[in-house]
Amino acid sequence: MRVTVYSTRRYDQRALEAANAVAGHQLDFRDETLDERTALLARGSGAVCAFVNDRLDAASLAALRVADVRLVALRCTGRDHVDAGAAARLGITVMRVPGYSPHAVAEHAMALLLALNRRLVRAAGRVRRQDFTLEGLVGMDLHGKSVGIVGTGRIGTCMAGILRGFGCHVLATDPVPSAACKAMGVRYVPLVELLDRCDAVTLHCPLVHDTRHLIDAAALARMRNGTILVNTARGAVLDTRAAIEALKSGRLGALGIDVYEAEASIFFRDFSDGIVADDVFARLLAFPNVLVTAHQGFLTHEALRDIAEATIRNVTCFERGESVPETTVVPELASVG
Ligand code: NAI
Secondary structure, eight states, rough: EEEESSSOOOOHHHHHHHTTTTOOEEEEHHHHHHHTTGGGEEEEEEETEOOTSBBSSHHHHHHHHHOOOOEEEESSSOOOOOHHHHHHTTTTTOOOOOOOOOOHHEEEHHHHHHHHTTHHHHHHHHHHOOOOOOTTOOOOOOTTEEEEEEESSSHHHHHHHHHHTTTTTEEESSSSSSSSHTTTTOOOOHHHHHHHHHSSEEEEEOOOGGGTTTTHHHHHHHOOOTEEEOOOOOOOOOOOHHHHHHHHHSSEEEEEEEEEGGGGGGGTOOTTTTTOOHHHHHHHHHHHEEEEEOOOOTTTTTHHHHHHHHHHHHHHHHHTTOOOOGGOOOOOGOOOO
């Protein structure tokens, strides 16, 4: 099958080519982001492969339909950027990668938490300037502290294991508690109690209607003074403007984010010679206690391999009319709304 691969970076191309060695699909790699305008580049392809910041709203999907595209193969887990209802109406099947190395994202979340707690970025900057003083670098022992996990699916469960390994008390909230987490000694509590009681909180729930701005001004106000918050889930789970106010007041002690509400026009691009015209994002970057990575939680060899193999398998199954696991097909009701 011919597949137009949008938003391609070298690491995507390498992984997809390796995964496609046997299947032999015709992959047309494009660095353009998918949107209503670039959708027409897919003319002649039965399928497109898209990533987290490709636009899959009704207009883009309609343009894909005009280009005769029948399959959108997402090379990601999150499907919050897809208008699944529009895809269903247009007869376009949307598949995703329901799970891949959850360690990749959990370990990245832990890296953010550790780096913030021990002020590693500031410390490394000082040492590079030959300033070997320690003032302002005091952190806390994570051992014995309470850390809250919002969403204990695949990634949240991995995170629970990592935190238990550090000797933390782990509290969690999830409408569907995990038996594996309970077996590790994780205690499930309502979100408000988790926010009240934790020294650090890490977000691992999907972005759906109910979780948009789940962590808003009211939620932030419930947190202990100085709480460290980490978000590797989706940007809009956190109300960024409210987080900025909480950072200014000291309620948030530090913020680590791998995702940002308006990341689509910023992440995966090089602005080092230009201007980022997003004042909210610029304010975030100005805080010494904010650490931002540009949606790289998935970026390990293992995760890239898993994602590429699952994506190629999805295309092959679609082409052959074979069934795929239920969690792979994005259902019509999946739209964030
Ligand atoms: P999953 O589907 O295995 O787990 C999500 C969990 O969140 C489920 O247990 C679900 O019951 C829970 N949940 C749903 N609504 C909730 C709520 N209101 N409060 C608390 N929990 C709630 O998903 P997985 O694989 O663990 O991924 C989680 C999220 O991580 C994805 O949806 C995606 O947005 C994000 N992600 C980020 C990546 C990155 O590179 N930064 C890479 C992969 C995923």
